[in-house]
Amino acid sequence: MTVNQMISKKESVSSDSELRIRGLLTDKGLKVLEKANIDALSSRGYGVPENDELTLEFYEGLYLVEKGILEVEGETRQKEDFQSLLRRYEEVDDEAWVKYLAYRDLRSRGYVVREGFGFGVNFRVYERGEYSKDTARYLILSVQEGKPVSLKDLTAALHQSHSLKKELILAVMNRRGEVVYYSVSQLAFV
Numbered sequence: 442m443t444v445n446q447m448i449s450k451k452e453s454v455s456s457d458s459e460l461r462i463r464g465l466l467t468d469k470g471l472k473v474l475e476k477a478n479i480d481a482l483s484s485r486g487y488g489v490p491e492n493d494e495l496t497l498e499f500y501e502g503l504y505l506v507e508k509g510i511l512e513v514e515g516e517t518r519q520k521e522d523f524q525s526l527l528r529r530y531e532e533v534d535d536e537a538w539v540k541y542l543a544y545r546d547l548r549s550r551g552y553v554v555r556e557g558f559g560f561g562v563n564f565r566v567y568e569r570g571e572y573s574k575d576t577a578r579y580l581i582l583s584v585q586e587g588k589p590v591s592l593k594d595l596t597a598a599l600h601q602s603h604s605l606k607k608e609l610i611l612a613v614m615n616r617r618g619e620v621v622y623y624s625v626s627q628l629a630f631v
Contacts, residue, residue: 461512464502466521466529471502471513486553486572498556499530499537500544507545536563536583543583543612546620557581560601561594566610580605582625583612599625 462478464471473479473488473495482488487505488495497505505511506523513521521529530537540563547554547564553572557563557580565577580602584590602609602625609625 462505462510464497464505464511464513466513466515466526467496468533469496470499471497471511473497473511484573486555486567499526499534500541502526503530503541504545504548536585539583539585539614540564542614542618543581543620546612547581554581558601558605561598562601562609563612565607578608579610580607581610581612583614586613586615595625599627603627 462473462482463475464473473482474493476493479488479490479493479495482495482497482505483490487501488497490496497511502511502513503523503526506513506526513526515521515525527537527541530541534540544554544564547566551569553567554564555567555577557565561582562580563583564581566579566581567575567577571578580598582590582595582598599609611623611625613621613623615621
């Protein structure tokens with residue numbers, strides 16, 4: 442079985458426990474060093490390849506660990522589980538859980554999800570089957586229900602999306618941990 446077949450199979454059946462890709466924990470995310478794994482993951486929209494390694498964001502690593510695709514080793518070569526990775530992610534990002542849930546939900550729906558462009562935008566999302574063929578269609582701003590978002594931040598994200606000709610989507614995590622999506626459009630007062 443090739444690495445690509447393994448990833449496809451594991452993304453659709455998470456209980457399968459064949460071969461796992463090995464990753465190393467770093468301060469900024471996770472590193473994958475094996476060439477075949479780098480090619481397989483990057484072709485599916487995971488990580489950023491550079492210098493013969495692939496750097497995964499924490500939310501990407503969490504998703505792959507949850508799916509049983511990635512096995513992570515820490516600095517002392519001990520195996521890191523989902524909870525320890527999540528704690529590490531929360532140390533560097535207060536919105537870690539909200540971002541991860543939005544990322545997981547979008548990936549489970551078949552979208553390729555990449556890092557955002559700044560201005561409060563967390564992710565850019567490609568239509569199904571369009572990754573590496575076209576640009577991302579959506580920009581995602583992840584928020585938690587009940588936690589205020591400033592009008593200034595929302596306006597900056599909306600201007601960013603319009604200047605890039607993308608649709609801004611607000612991914613709201615409700616109190617039960619479900620993600621609800623809202624399209625954001627410009628409001629004009631006359």
